[in-house]
Amino acid sequence: MTAHAKPSKLIKGATGDWEIVVGMEIHAQVTSKSKLFSSASTEFGGAPNSHVSLVDAAMPGMLPVINEECVRQAVRTGLGLKAQINLRSIFDRKNYFYPDLPQGYQISQYKNPIVGEGEVIVDVSPTEQIKVGIERLHLEQDAGKSLHDQSPDQSFVDLNRSGVALMEIVSKPDIRSAEEARAYVTKLRTILRYLGTCDGNMEQGSLRADVNVSVRRPGEPLGTRCEIKNVNSIRFIGQAVEVEARRQIGILEDGGAIDQETRLFDPARGETRAMRSKEEAHDYRYFPDPDLLPLEFDQAFVDALAVALPELPDAKKARFMREYGLPSYDAGVLVADRDTADFYEDCVRAGGKARDAKVVANWVTGDFAALANAAGVGVAQTHVPAVRIASLVDLLAENVISGKIAKDVLALMFSEERDADPRDIVERRGLKQVTDTGAIERAVDAIVAANPDKVEQAKAKPTMLGWFVGQVMKATGGKANPQSVNDMLKSKLGI
Amino acid sequence: MTDLTRLSLAAARDGLRAKKFTAVELTRAHLAAMEKARALNAYLVETPDLALAAAASSDARLAKGEGGPLEGLPLGIKDLYCTKGVATTAASRILENFVPHYESTVSSQLWRDGAVMLGKLNLDEFAMGSSNETSAYGPVVSPWRRNGSDAKIVPGGSSGGSAAAVAAHLCLGATATDTGGSIRQPAAFTGTVGIKPTYGRCSRWGIVAFASSLDQAGPIARDVRDAAIMLRSMAGYDAKDSTSVDLPTPDYETAVGASIKGKRIGIPKEYRLDGMSAEIDALWMRGVAWLKDAGAEIVEISLPHTRHALPAYYIVAPAEASSNLARYDGVRYGLRKPGRDIQDMYEQTRAAGFGPEVRRRIMIGAYVLSAGYYDAYYVRAQKIRTLIKRDFETTFNAGVDAILTPATPSPAFAIGEKGAADPVEMYLNDVFTVTVNMAGLPGIVVPGGLSAEGLPLGLQLIGRPFEEETLFSLAAALEQAAPRMEPPQAWWA
DSSP states (O other): OOSSOOGGGOEEETTEEEEEEEEEEEEEEOOOSBOSSSOOBOOTTOSTTSSOOTTTTTOTTOOOOOOHHHHHHHHHHHHHTTOOBOSEEOOEEEEOOOTTOTTSEEEEOOSSOSBOOEEEEEEEETTEEEEEEEEEEEEEEOOOEEEOSSOSSOOEEEOTTTTOEEEEEEEOSOBOSHHHHHHHHHHHHHHHHHHTSOOOOTTTTSEEEEEEEEEEOTTSOOOOOEEEEEEOSHHHHHHHHHHHHHHHHHHHHTTOOOOOEEEEEETTTTEEEEEEEGGGOOOOOOEEOTTSOOEEOOHHHHHHHHHTOOOOHHHHHHHHHHHHOOOHHHHHHHHTSHHHHHHHHHHHHGGGOOOOHHHHHHHHHTHHHHHHHHTTSOGGGSSOOHHHHHHHHHHHHTTSSOHHHHHHHHHHHTTTTTTSOHHHHHHHTTOOOBOOHHHHHHHHHHHHHHOHHHHHHHHHOGGGHHHHHHHHHHHTTTOBOHHHHHHHHHHHHTO | OGGGGGSOHHHHHHHHHTTSSOHHHHHHHHHHHHHHTGGGOOEEEEOHHHHHHHHHHHHHHHHTTOOOTTTTOEEEEETTBOBTTBOOOTTOGGGTTOOOSSOOHHHHHHHHTTOEEEEEEOOSGGGOOSSSTTOTTOOOOOSOOOTTOOOOBOOOSSTHHHHHHHHTTSSSEEEEEESSSTTHHHHHHHTOEEEEOOTTSSOOTTBOOSOTTTOEEEEEESSHHHHHHHHHHHOOOOTTOTTSOOOOOOOGGGGTTOOOTTOEEEEEGGGSOTTOOHHHHHHHHHHHHHHHHTTOEEEEEOOTTHHHHHHHHHHHHHHHHHHHGGGOSSSSSSOOOOOSSHHHHHHHHHHHHSOHHHHHHHHHHHHHHSTTTTIIIIIHHHHHHHHHHHHHHHHHHTTOOEEEEESOSSOOOBTTSSSSSOHHHHHGGGTTTHHHHHHTOOEEEEEEEEOTTSOEEEEEEEEOTTOHHHHHHHHHHHHHHSOOOOOOOOTTO
């Protein structure tokens, strides 16, 4: 944690500056076929109570058995967070009554989690990078779902999610703004997706955030925090931090004090509301689950998982900068999504030809990304294979088409020419750049002859050249090589 | 025909194989005895149709020269074991109408080996009790009576139904469970043999949990050999129980009758309690003499943390129970009492569903786990548990093979006689047995003779982890030396 508040992060209150302090608990559903302690399926969207084992329903005499795949996923995630992996951890029972909690306790890890301290490097903007500390990661069971809208006088319970493995990833209070909060979750989600340990799908509840917000005067000790439960989109996380900080500042500036409490964010009203106060807070009576032995594995188990990890976003970004000479920002944008990064590399390497990696990056993150986005998919999910983007870049490099024509060709690839290679499109539609100097000269001569007054002006003011270039390009249907036109005009105009 | 119930399990097995009688005849004899013995309240559910059908299948297998080690042998099952399609109540109102769709691992292994289920046996509610008086379905009455008295005597608990049924010849053997003495104390009170194997030896899967780190299944039988035969079928690794241990199950029966020459038997001085009755002390010394006569070497040992075991047990066991019993909430199965809202429904259901002793233990357990008390109670109890384990390890590492102690501080008492004013009076019954659960060790109880009042007294042997065979050998030697006990008169029939 930085001792000195960054001035750019402070927010102005009526009585001076305030610093926001945010720590987050992310609940990430482990990608696994079966639940943390039972063999029931974790598949999303089954009919209510169709993925429930005797263990999940907490029938008498049923016992939990750890799913080793979930353990591997937690260790992988810990490695991805550059965290301490604890070779011995303990499952505890967190006791409370709720209809969607069949056992009357959640099996979680309290004092001895499977993963200890780590860190996440977060790009907040093209120019700002922060480090968010990870306090711990532990495995725990998800609860079922209470359904209150099925009957006027009864509630129903769907236990499909009951017992699904979650990783609770707890950050240190290292986040100082709504923007940083969003960037942190985005980065964490990227890492999880790279690792394949959580699909990161917030709409389906695979990733949920509890956001701890407090405010303080710069340099003061931490203020009293409120926990905003279960925020389920990155946008809402930012909004929740913002409105909660404003609420707390308002109270403090009016001379009040913050009650430590659990709150809910209501996106429709743009406010947070108290869920339950400390007085009603549960005493969870944690104790080690006697049905489970301590979770133990050796370093070799961890090492084997480490060796098999995919290249993670930070490493990939560094490599892209090193190998392809990309600026930090471009590399960061490309690696934010593993498929996009792979697509980019496929473009760069297509056909084993050398091509300008920076130009490829510009296309992949620029015009092509915009078209993909407009189609509602990611860069790697459009109908356009990497090799066609490579082909487009090659046409440019070979001076076969101009940048302007390349954009037109790309647009055609999303409309009339969805199944064609750019090279064929250019060929078939006669979009090849005119490099024949005779043709260009004829066009130049015609323009010069028709505009004697402009020619005089250009001699006094060479920036007039642009006007002539535009006229020639217009006359050649955009196909004239801009460099040739430039050179020829300069010599004809004598500038 | 009725004399078929006088057979030991081993004798019945041999008789079936020799085709002296059929499994159906054997089963009918027991069903008839059960019907006459309802005054004992040992069975909560009798399953005569299932039993006769199973016996008929056994006869078919036996006729072909097939069948498992328990083929055709009728047994009683403690009603803490979930039995597929047969009501399983844990002697609690809260599970009054609960019929499991699954079979506990241990009972399914009995059926795999050919055994026949006669019914489900009464117990203290959720196995919490030492006299079977906490059962929601009424106490079990011991077949034993004091000399010249018709006062109803308790069979001990929590496996009181199992012990009474075995002692009254209402089954050839019974399953039981032991969390703090629930197999051994009722065995001692009824003149039967009960073994609590090493923690992890039998699967807990499908047995209603009381205190998970202490619960262990085991048999109650009429003699050591029968107990050995039953345990072989009950024991074994089960991947569905993370605390079960992956070790091969020995043929325990071969240990019965093996020489005990040179075995070192520890006599823990801390078990000589202040104010211990002369009768119990004399029993203990007789046990020492019998083992010595059979060639064992007797050594005095010290288990210094013994006196802390009972208080620590009554923290650990209720703590785990308070959490294990949280699932009985009226939401998914069992009793539900409607309420104004969910909270009220929980309160109504659990108040109506649990008896006073279960409620007391849930309250104690919730208290010792609560913030502010956790360290003072639960954590300290766990530390004591570690010290108790270490006491035993030190003793065993010094070359002691087993430890001999009395099973209980007194013979059985009459129904209503103990614990009404002070539950601790009842808890003191477990003083010699809880250490064994706290340390996860095997312990066996064998009859050692009768009290002055004519009630059975038991001796306990405590063994090294997973060395149940040594216990069977030593217990058989005690059984051999102890005076023959006449079975109780069938006053109930």
